[in-house]
Amino acid sequence: MDLSCRLHRSFDDQEYETDESSSADQYDEDDDFSSSPTTPTAWYEPHPSPLPANGDAVNERPVRVYADGIYDLFHFGHARSLEQAKKLFPNTCLLVGCCNDALTHKYKGKTVMTEAERYESLRHCRWVDEVIPDAPWVVNQEFLEKHQIDYVAHDALPYADATSAGKDVYAFVKAAGKFKETKRTDGISTSDIIMRIIKDYNEYVMRNLARGYSRKDLGVSYVKEKQLQVNMGMRKLHQKVKEQQERVGQRLNTVARTAGMHHNEWVKNADRWVTGFLEKFEEGCHFMEKAIRTHIQKGLMRQHVKRRPVGKHLTFSSGKPVADLVWTNSVTHRTPTYAT
Numbered sequence: 050m051d052l053s054c055r056l057h058r059s060f061d062d063q064e065y066e067t068d069e070s071s072s073a074d075q076y077d078e079d080d081d082f083s084s085s086p087t088t089p090t091a092w093y094e095p096h097p098s099p100l101p102a103n104g105d106a107v108n109e110r111p112v113r114v115y116a117d118g119i120y121d122l123f124h125f126g127h128a129r130s131l132e133q134a135k136k137l138f139p140n141t142c143l144l145v146g147c148c149n150d151a152l153t154h155k156y157k158g159k160t161v162m163t164e165a166e167r168y169e170s171l172r173h174c175r176w177v178d179e180v181i182p183d184a185p186w187v188v189n190q191e192f193l194e195k196h197q198i199d200y201v202a203h204d205a206l207p208y209a210d211a212t213s214a215g216k217d218v219y220a221f222v223k224a225a226g227k228f229k230e231t232k233r234t235d236g237i238s239t240s241d242i243i244m245r246i247i248k249d250y251n252e253y254v255m256r257n258l259a260r261g262y263s264r265k266d267l268g269v270s271y272v273k274e275k276q277l278q279v280n281m282g283m284r285k286l287h288q289k290v291k292e293q294q295e296r297v298g299q300r301l302n303t304v305a306r307t308a309g310m311h312h313n314e315w316v317k318n319a320d321r322w323v324t325g326f327l328e329k330f331e332e333g334c335h336f337m338e339k340a341i342r343t344h345i346q347k348g349l350m351r352q353h354v355k356r357r358p359v360g361k362h363l364t365f366s367s368g369k370p371v372a373d374l375v376w377t378n379s380v381t382h383r384t385p386t387y388a389t
Contacts, residue, residue, distance in 0.1 A: 093129065093234070098136045112138040114229065115198040117146035117184050119153055121160040122242050123170035126234040133231040134202035135176040144196060145177050146184025156186055161243070186210065187218050193227075202229040255281050275345050283338050 116134045120127050135143045150164045162170070164182070171180045185192055187210045188201060201222040208218040222228045246253060254267055255277050264274045 093125070096129070096133050096136050099139050109140060111140045111142040113142045113144060113197050113199045114138070114202050115144045115146060115181075115188070115193075115196065115200070116202045116231075117148070117181075117188070118203075119157060119160065119239075120145075120147055120167050120171055121162050122239045123162075123167070123174075124237055124239070124242065126237040128174055128176065129234045130202075130204070130231045131174055131176040134229070137200070137202060137229050142178050143176055144179045144181055144198065145171050145174075146181040147171060148186060149183045152183075152186055161239075188222060190221075193222075198227075200227050200229045202231050204233050205230045206233075251277055251280070272349060275349075279338065279341055279345065 114134050114137055116131060118127070131143065131145065135141050147164070147167050150160065153160055153164075160167070168180055168182050171177050181196065192198075193201075201219060203219060210216045210218045210220075217223070219228055254269055257267055258264065258269075258274070258277075264271065269277075
């Protein structure tokens with residue numbers, strides 16, 4: 050089966066088949082993916098399933114394996130760890146615990162997704178048989194007996210418990226011989242995804258502004274919004290200049306062949322002409338960009354002055370009160386007048 054051509058997805062016991070070759074047409078033309086991570090050259094191989102010891106092993110009671118975590122921005126690294134847990138035994142029932150927001154924010158930090166969104170993401174993973182919401186930070190014997198858990202699966206890295214002593218969260222199950230190690234997937238993690246977003250923060254802000262989000266929705270100030278708009282506008286202008294340069298070069302080469310002139314001589318002259326034109330054009334763009342920034346800054350200063358509070362009941366150094374101070378609406382000349 051060619052995985053690069055077809056994706057098969059199961060949802061609510063129905064099969065959906067999509068053609069990956071046409072999925073690129075769904076993106077907007079002005080989406081910029083230049084800074085996106087490169088697509089892996091090879092697919093990750095599925096983890097092997099264990100073979101039953103005898104023919105009756107499938108009919109035996111399922112081994113109940115428990116895995117827990119935060120699962121924020123659920124990605125294929127999470128799914129591959131759950132796949133390993135699911136395939137620990139020939140007949141496995143995988144229970145996945147997910148901590149709620151209050152517990153996570155207290156011991157680990159703020160999450161991007163809410164607890165309800167994280168629970169729902171796990172329910173749509175093919176390897177998960179049951180999701181346990183409000184999972185405890187540290188597993189104890191009472192929790193194992195309540196859910197009839199035989200083994201706990203997680204990677205072998207030590208994770209600090211809720212105490213200040215810094216003990217391993219899984220110390221109890223490791224000592225009881227009920228811990229099964231899974232391997233992490235290199236190159237993918239929730240922290241890595243967040244870092245990619247932060248790295249290209251301006252790109253994502255401008256994309257969402259263009260798609261209808263307000264600057265208040267994105268937590269962006271008025272000044273920042275205008276700066277981003279100017280920068281993106283200049284970037285598009287430079288890109289158009291570059292494209293136009295390539296078109297002009299192609300047309301000049303065509304004219305040279307048609308006129309029968311020596312190709313190298315014509316190309317040399319054409320490059321000199323185009324370079325001179327672009328230098329003048331970029332110089333004009335620089336002055337235009339500077340003028341736009343100056344205009345925006347003046348506008349912001351005017352808005353700042355208009356929002357200044359009106360002084361009331363002022364006094365001179367002599368201590369004599371002054372009547373309410375009223376400012377005129379003039380922007381260039383602000384002459385104080387005194388109410389009588």
